[in-house]
Structure formats: structure tokens, C-alpha cells
Amino acid sequence: MTTGVRRRMGVEERRQQLIQVALELFSLRSPDEVSIDEIAAAAGISRPLVYHYFPGKQSLYEAALHRAAEELAARFHEPHEGPLGARLLRVMGRFFDFVDEHGTGFSALMRGGPAVGSTATNAMIDEVRHAAYRQILSHLRIEEPSPRLQLVVRSWVSLAESTALLWLDGRRVPRAELELQLVHDFAALTAVSAAYDDEMADILIGILADEPADGPFGDLVGRLTTLAPAMVKVPAQRLR
Numbered sequence: 001m002t003t004g005v006r007r008r009m010g011v012e013e014r015r016q017q018l019i020q021v022a023l024e025l026f027s028l029r030s031p032d033e034v035s036i037d038e039i040a041a042a043a044g045i046s047r048p049l050v051y052h053y054f055p056g057k058q059s060l061y062e063a064a065l066h067r068a069a070e071e072l073a074a075r076f077h078e079p080h081e082g083p084l085g086a087r088l089l090r091v092m093g094r095f096f097d098f099v100d101e102h103g104t105g106f107s108a109l110m111r112g113g114p115a116v117g118s119t120a121t122n123a124m125i126d127e128v129r130h131a132a133y134r135q136i137l138s139h140l141r142i143e144e145p146s147p148r149l150q151l152v153v154r155s156w157v158s159l160a161e162s163t164a165l166l167w168l169d170g171r172r173v174p175r176a177e178l179e180l181q182l183v184h185d186f187a188a189l190t191a192v193s194a195a196y197d198d199e200m201a202d203i204l205i206g207i208l209a210d211e212p213a214d215g216p217f218g219d220l221v222g223r224l225t226t227l228a229p230a231m232v233k234v235p236a237q238r239l240r
Contacts, residue, residue, distance in 0.1 A: 015053050015063075018043055022064040027104035031061050062120055068105040069124045072098055073131035084139055084207050085183055085216035091135075092160070092179040099164045100175065107168060110161055132157045140203065148197050152189045159185055184220045 009017065021042045025034045036057055040047045054060040075094040078087050099106050109125060136153045137145055145153070160182050167178055187207070194201040211217040 011053070014043075014045075018050065018053055018060060019064045019067055022060050023068060023102075023105040023108050026061060026064065027106075027108040031057070031108075062124070064105070065109050065124050068102065068109040069128045071102075072106070072109065073128050076132045076135040078135070078139070080139060080141075083211050083215050083217075085187070085211050085218070087139060088183045088186060089179060089216050092182050095160065096164065096167075096175055096179055099168065103168050107165065110165060129154075129157055129161070132160075140207075142203075146197070146199055148193050148200050149203065152186075152193050152200070156182075156186045156189055159189075180216060180219070183216045187217050187220055 018039065021039055022034075025038060025042060034057070036050055037047055039057075039060070040050045043050070050060070054063065072095075075098050076091055078091050080087075109128070133153050136156070137143070137149075140149075142149065163178060163182060167173060167175070187204075190200065190204050190207070194204040208217060208221075213222075
């Protein structure tokens with residue numbers, strides 16, 4: 001974080017510095033608990049100068065979240081070429097790149113909005129989630145999703161978000177494993193829903209038809225096949 005070293009900056013450079021400082025501070029504590037004086041001290045400028053660039057803490061907070069939201073939403077864009085499993089794995093790679101490199105901004109974006117109580121900031125967070133949701137539907141080539149498919153995709157987006165937030169708290173699970181696991185989670189959520197709905201079953205069959213054996217979804221099938229004998233054995237033992 002920038003600390004109390006004064007130097008002359010251009011207008012835009014100073015604005016970007018203040019945005020970065022704000023993201024770091026807001027990610028550590030509730031935005032309501034961070035003062036303009038702290039932001040000014042961390043940026044190495046005076047309190048009145050902060051107000052020269054932003055009319056108040058709320059406007060600075062929204063500017064910081066807006067930058068983080070735009071960059072994060074862009075990570076979900078992926079060419080519609082090749083098997084879906086590989087596409088989702090690349091998306092998860094870019095998603096965790098952002099989380100890894102800008103953890104403070106990610107935490108501020110996903111955890112901080114409700115603390116301020118701003119409709120604008122909450123809408124920003126929702127737009128990131130909706131952008132990810134729309135991208136997944138576009139990869140499935142479905143414009144009007146059924147209620148079950150909506151539930152699957154939105155649940156998966158929420159799972160990716162919560163998984164990343166938990167991972168930031170110590171990074172105790174290897175990142176590559178989590179990226180692959182989240183791709184597997186998408187297939188698992190789809191498979192469970194397919195067990196209850198013919199339309200979801202058709203979607204799942206269509207996805208798996210284009211998947212190579214060495215792809216992410218093929219890897220999941222292989223892992224489950226290995227576990228299958230033990231999974232069948234346990235219920236059989238209980239019936240004895």
C-alpha cells in the first residue's frame with residue numbers, strides 16, 4: 001500500500017492511486033470503518049486533496065468497485081471454440097488470476113457493498129454475477145433458460161465466488177485443484193438436475209458428447225468410475 005510519501009501526480013494518476021488505496025483499505029475493514037483521513041494518509045496526500053478528486057468516501061468507494069467489477073466481469077469472456085470443459089477451465093484460470101493478483105479488490109467488491117448500503121454498489125456486484133451468468137448461458141447456446149438451468153448456472157457462479165473468498169483466507173488448497181474442482185462442480189450440478197428433468201438431461205448429454213476423455217469432464221467421469229465400486233458397496237452392506 002502507498003504510504004505517506006508525497007510526490008506530484010497527474011489528475012488521472014492520482015485518481016487511480018486513490019482508487020487502489022481505497023480498495024486495499026476497504027478489503028481489510030468495513031468501508032464504514034475507514035475514514036477519509038486514513039485514505040489520505042495511505043496515499044501520502046492531505047484530506048482536502050482527496051475531496052478535490054472525489055466529493056466523498058461513497059463516490060471513491062463506488063469508483064473503486066466499478067474498476068474492480070469491470071475487470072472481473074471481463075475475465076468470464078471466452079471464445080466459443082472447443083469442448084465446454086476446457087473453456088470453463090480457462091475461465092476459472094483467468095478468474096483466479098484476478099483473485100490471486102487483486103485479492104483485496106476482489107474481497108472489497110464481493111464483501112463490501114452491503115456494508116455501505118448503497119444501491120449503486122450492490123447493483124455493481126450483481127452485474128458482475130449476471131455477466132458471468134450470461135457468459136455461461138452463451139457457451140451453452142441457450143437464450144431462454146429453463147428455471148432449472150437458471151438455478152444451476154446461478155448456483156455455480158455463487159459457488160465460484162464463495163470458493164475464491166474462502167481460498168483467499170490462507171490459500172491452503174492448491175489453486176489449480178480448485179479451478180479444476182469448480183469445473184467439475186458445474187458438471188455435477190448439471191448432472192444432479194438432469195436426474196430430475198429431461199431437458200437438463202438433454203443439455204448434459206450434449207455437453208458430454210463433445211468432451212474428450214482427457215478433458216476436465218472426462219477426468220471427472222474417470223474419478224467417479226474409480227469410486228463407483230466403493231459407492232455401490234456401502235449401501236449393499238447396510239442392507240445386510
